[in-house]
Amino acid sequence: MHWSTTTSVRANVKVFLVEDNIVIQEQVRQTLEAVPGAQVVQVAASAQQAGDWLAAHPDDWDLALVDLFLAKGHGFEVLRHCRDRKPHQRAVVLSNYTRDPVRAHAAQAGADAVFDKTFDMEALVAYCQELSRDVATH
Numbered sequence: 001m002h003w004s005t006t007t008s009v010r011a012n013v014k015v016f017l018v019e020d021n022i023v024i025q026e027q028v029r030q031t032l033e034a035v036p037g038a039q040v041v042q043v044a045a046s047a048q049q050a051g052d053w054l055a056a057h058p059d060d061w062d063l064a065l066v067d068l069f070l071a072k073g074h075g076f077e078v079l080r081h082c083r084d085r086k087p088h089q090r091a092v093v094l095s096n097y098t099r100d101p102v103r104a105h106a107a108q109a110g111a112d113a114v115f116d117k118t119f120d121m122e123a124l125v126a127y128c129q130e131l132s133r134d135v136a137t138h
Helices: 022-033 047-056 075-081 102-109 121-136
Strands: 013-018 038-044 063-066 090-095 113-116
Touching: 013 022, 013 047, 013 121, 022 038, 022 121, 038 047, 047 063, 047 075, 063 075, 063 121, 075 090, 075 102, 090 121, 102 113, 113 121
Parallel strands: 013 038, 013 063, 063 090, 090 113
Antiparallel strands: none
């Protein structure tokens, strides 16, 4: 699986990654950190770890990037922890399970967008670029 980045991000986007697979964690980290300005500031492997970190660091992230199926817990739990957030903060799903009704359930849980790990990495990079413009104004 190879993901390339061909766009740039102007402002620093602090990414909180919620993913239990170490290989995928590293691939996503490398993809995002190849985008100028994007930085993975924390990784959580379970819903509990993610909820604890979000509660303790409400201002330390701009983008919560959440897998749905975690070894312990579920990404929908994490999305619910992200509901009370600043206007520039975004919570998005990055999963291999993106068909309906998953997209509808993710939106109901508070997701701003849903991206497929296999097919949507370029779209995710573009999303980060757009988010960087919002972050730059805050």
